[in-house]
Amino acid sequence: xxxxxxxxxxxxxxxxxxxxxxxxxxxxxxxxxxxxxxxxxxxxxxxxxxxxxxxxxxxxxxxxxxxxxxxxxxxxxxxxxxxxxxxxxxxxxxxxxxxxxxxxxxxxxxxxxxxxxxxxxxxxxxxxxxxxxxxxxxxxxxxxxxxxxxxxxxxxxxxxxxxxxxxxxxxxxxxxxxxxxxxxxxxxxxxxxxxxxxxxxxxxxxxxxxxxxxxxxxxxxxxxxxxxxxxxxxxxxxxxxxxxxxxxxxxxxxxxxxxxxxxxxxxxxxxxxxxxxxxxxxxxxxxxxxxxxxxxxxxxxxxxxxxxxxxxxxxxxxxxxxxxxxxxxxxxxxxxxxxxxx
Numbered sequence: 001x002x003x004x005x006x007x008x009x010x011x012x013x014x015x016x017x018x019x020x021x022x023x024x025x026x027x028x029x030x031x032x033x034x035x036x037x038x039x040x041x042x043x044x045x046x047x048x049x050x051x052x053x054x055x056x057x058x059x060x061x062x063x064x065x066x067x068x069x070x071x072x073x074x075x076x077x078x079x080x081x082x083x084x085x086x087x088x089x090x091x092x093x094x095x096x097x098x099x100x101x102x103x104x105x106x107x108x109x110x111x112x113x114x115x116x117x118x119x120x121x122x123x124x125x126x127x128x129x130x131x132x133x134x135x136x137x138x139x140x141x142x143x144x145x146x147x148x149x150x151x152x153x154x155x156x157x158x159x160x161x162x163x164x165x166x167x168x169x170x171x172x173x174x175x176x177x178x179x180x181x182x183x184x185x186x187x188x189x190x191x192x193x194x195x196x197x198x199x200x201x202x203x204x205x206x207x208x209x210x211x212x213x214x215x216x217x218x219x220x221x222x223x224x225x226x227x228x229x230x231x232x233x234x235x236x237x238x239x240x241x242x243x244x245x246x247x248x249x250x251x252x253x254x255x256x257x258x259x260x261x262x263x264x265x266x267x268x269x270x271x272x273x274x275x276x277x278x279x280x281x282x283x284x285x286x287x288x289x290x291x292x293x294x295x296x297x298x299x300x301x302x303x304x305x306x307x308x309x310x311x312x313x314x315x316x317x318x319x320x321x322x323x324x325x326x327x328x329x330x331x332x333x334x335x336x337x338x339x340x341x342x
Contacts, residue, residue: 003066006030006341007054010045010281010308014140017131019155019181021048026281029057029090030312032342033098035071038105041333041342042098043286044090045253045304049230050280052090060084060091072106074099078259089234089256096257097289097331105330112292112325115262119325121295125318126151126175127303134165141169148321149201150174151301155181159191167198175276175299177204180230185214192222202276202299204249205229216244227276235260238267247274247298252290253282265296274298284313288331291316291323312341 010026029044044057064084069077078096085091104111112119127147129140131154144150150170152163155178166174176195182188188206195203202225207214209230219226225246232241232248234255241248248268250261268275277297279287282304294300302323305315314334317324326332335342 001066001069001071002034003061004032004034004342005058005061006032007058008312008341010283011310012281012307013309014130014132014136014307016281016307017156018153018177019131019179022131023048027054028283029054029094030285030341031061031094031098033071033095033102035102036106038102039342040098040102040105040330041285042094042096042101042289043283044094045280045282045286046090047280050090050253052088056088057091057094060088061095071099071102074103078257082256087256090253092256092260093252093286094257096259097252097286100258100289100292101330101333108329110292110325110327110329111258111289111331112295115258115292117293117295119295122322122325123294123297123300124149124321125303125323126299126301127306128177128301129153129166131156131162134161137162137165138169141166146318146321147303148172149299151303152176154178154191160194163195163198171199173199173201175202175204175301176200177229178206180205180208182206185217188214188218189221192218192224192226196223200224202227202247202274204276205231212241212244215241219244219246222246225274227274229278235264235267238264238271238273242271242273245273247276249276249278249301250297251278251280252286253280258289258293261290262293262296265293276301278302279304281307283308283311284316285331285333288316288333291325292331294323295325312336
C-alpha cells in the first residue's frame with residue numbers, strides 16, 4: 001500500500017464572509033493511496049474553526065505505519081487509524097474517502113451504488129452566498145443560475161438588507177445559516193418568522209453552540225426547522241442535541257467520512273431528525289464523496305467546487321439544480337489536464 005500526501009490551498013472566487021470572520025482561501029491535504037494497481041484519492045479540508053493545520057494532518061499520516069495494512073482490510077485499517085489520529089476527523093475523513101473510492105473501483109461500481117443509495121432521491125443542491133455588499137450579492141445571485149436553491153449566510157448587522165437584495169433578483173427558495181451569529185432567542189424567532197415569509201426552508205445554528213436550551217425553545221416556536229451545525233460534530237453528539245434541534249448538518253470533515261456519516265444518518269432518522277448534507281470549502285473530491293450519500297438527506301449543500309478558482313478536478317455535473325451521480329466506478333473524479341498534483 002503506497003500513500004502520497006499533497007498539501008494544497010483552495011483559492012476562493014470571492015472573500016467568504018460568515019458571522020465572525022472572512023477568508024479568501026482554505027488549506028487542504030489530498031491523499032492518494034495505491035494498492036493492487038488501483039489508485040484512489042481523499043481530501044482533508046481545514047477551515048479555521050476545525051482547529052487543524054496542514055502540518056497536523058501530514059504528521060498524523062506520516063506517523064502511521066500503512067505498510068502493515070491492505071486496503072481490502074478497510075475496517076481494521078480505519079479503526080486503527082482513528083485510534084492513532086486521536087480522532088482527528090479531517091484526517092480520518094480523507095482516508096475514509098480514499099478507501100471508499102478504492103473499494104468501489106475494485107468492485108467496478110460507482111460508490112453510491114456499492115453503498116445501496118438510490119440516486120433518484122437526490123434533492124436540490126444549494127449555492128452559498130456569503131455576507132457581502134449588495135453589489136456583490138447581485139453578482140453572486142446572477143452567477144448561480146445552475147442552482148434552484150440558495151444558501152444565505154446571515155448573522156451580521158445587515159441580514160435583512162442582504163436577504164432583501166437576493167429577493168430583488170430571484171424567488172428561488174433559500175436556506176439561512178447564521179453560524180451562531182444571532183444574539184438572543186427572541187431575535188432568532190423574529191428572524192425565523194421573517195425568513196419564513198420569504199420562502200426560507202430552514203435556519204442553521206442561529207445561536208451559540210453551547211446554548212442548547214435556547215435552541216430547544218426556538219425549535220418549538222419557529223415556523224422553519226432549526227438545524228444544528230456547530231452544535232453537532234460527530235455521531236456521539238446526537239444524544240446531546242436530539243431534543244433541542246429539528247435536524248443536523250452532516251459534514252464529512254466533522255464526522256470522519258462516508259462510513260461515519262451513514263451511521264449518523266441511521267441514528268438521526270431513528271431519533272426523528274431532519275438531515276442537511278453539507279460541506280466545508282472543498283474541492284470536487286470531498287464534495288463528490290458526500291454526494292454519494294446525499295440522496296439520503298432532506299437537503300443538500302455541496303457547492304464547494306463552484307466557490308473556488310483552482311479546483312484540481314472537473315466540477316461535478318448539475319441537472320435541474322441537482323447533482324448528477326455518474327456511473328463511473330469509485331467517486332468518478334476527473335483530474336483537470338493542467339493539474340499534475342497526483
